[in-house]
Structure formats: C-alpha cells, structure tokens
Amino acid sequence: MDQSYQIDVTSSLISPDISIHNLATTKPIKLGVMASGNGSNFEVVAQAIANGQINAKIQVLIYNNPKAKAAVRAENHGVKSVLLNHRDFKTRADLDRQIVQTLRQHDVDFVIMAGWMRLVTQELIDAFPDRIINIHPSLLPSFKGVRAVEQALAAGVKITGCTVHLVCLAVDSGPILMQAAVPILPDDTVETLHARIQVQEHRILPLAIANIGNG
C-alpha cells in the first residue's frame, strides 16, 4: 500500500460528535441482542458493559445460525443464548413471533440487531416500537440490504462507513442515530474495507446504546 494512503482509523469522522457523548448512562437498559454470525459487535457491547461503560445488561442473545460464533462469545460472557434457526419456521412472521416471545420471556426492553441477517416483519417491530436498533456497514441511505461493502466498492464511491439506525419495516430505512465515515482506499478488497468499517462499528454501536440509555 502506498504510504500516502496510510490512515489513522481513530481520526475517522463520526456524527454526532462522540467526544460530547457521556457513556455513563443513568438508567440501566435490559438488552436483547440478535446476531447471525461472528458476533464482533456483540462482543464490543458485552465488553462495554463489563467495563462499566454502558449501564446495561444483555438479558439474552438470539441467534439463527447454529454455527454463529456469537453464541460462543455469549457463553464466554455468561450471557444466555437461544438458537432460533430460521429453517425451523415456515414463515418470517413465525420466526419473529418466537423471537418476540423469547425477548419477552427474558424481560428485554431494547433490542440490538448486531449482524442479524434476516429480514424482520411487523410482528417484531410492533412488539418493540422504536426500541430496535441495527448496525449496517454503509452510510445509509446508500447501499441498503445485503453485501453493502461490495455494493460500495462496485459503485466506486470514495467514502463509505457504517450506520446505527432504528429499525422499521422497510430494509435499512429507519431513522439514523449515528454514522461513521470510512475512506475507500485504491487497493481495498471487500475484506480490507469491511475490516476498517468494523473498527468504526465497534466505536459507534456502544455509544449509540449509551445514548439510548441517556434518553
């Protein structure tokens, strides 16, 4: 990589300005996390809680893919996890009804979709109105849906990033809470770019949750 393209990941633009945000929440939040894969975002949230940066508790992790590493991470943090394999449900709404029941059983008041790779239905949204957030690897409203990092590379944009937003029925379209910008470098691949986007995801997701705790 050309020396001139070395970037300092900590200097990326984040809005709203994270330096003015107080991580110490006054009111504890009971979180339910939904994840499908690696779970690195689950991990940073669990760590922020363990470090006392967020006044919250993860009541339950719901995962839909039996191989999701997120479940191993949950076990390491002493968080209960529940597998709801989408293949066991006839419809998306059936799966979501079971998700709602599981979240309620665990007394969840706020839901974090941290790499949840299934479309959600009105069943879930109605059960937690304005209380579900999602992290997405693009600067929404650009590059909604699957393979957002690939989409950004294919479009030839020079800056992409990640977004934390409230979830509504239309995919990746709810009100935006926080974004971080990430430059695209000339020799980026999906993997290198996604890795740099994830550095920023791991900064903004805990902050967005802390902001929720602060009202």
Ligand code: GAR
């Ligand atoms: C994250 O990059 C997240 O933005 C993305 O999946 C990845 C999960 O990573 N989510 C979506 O694309 C949702 N449309 P993780 O499993 O390491 O947290």
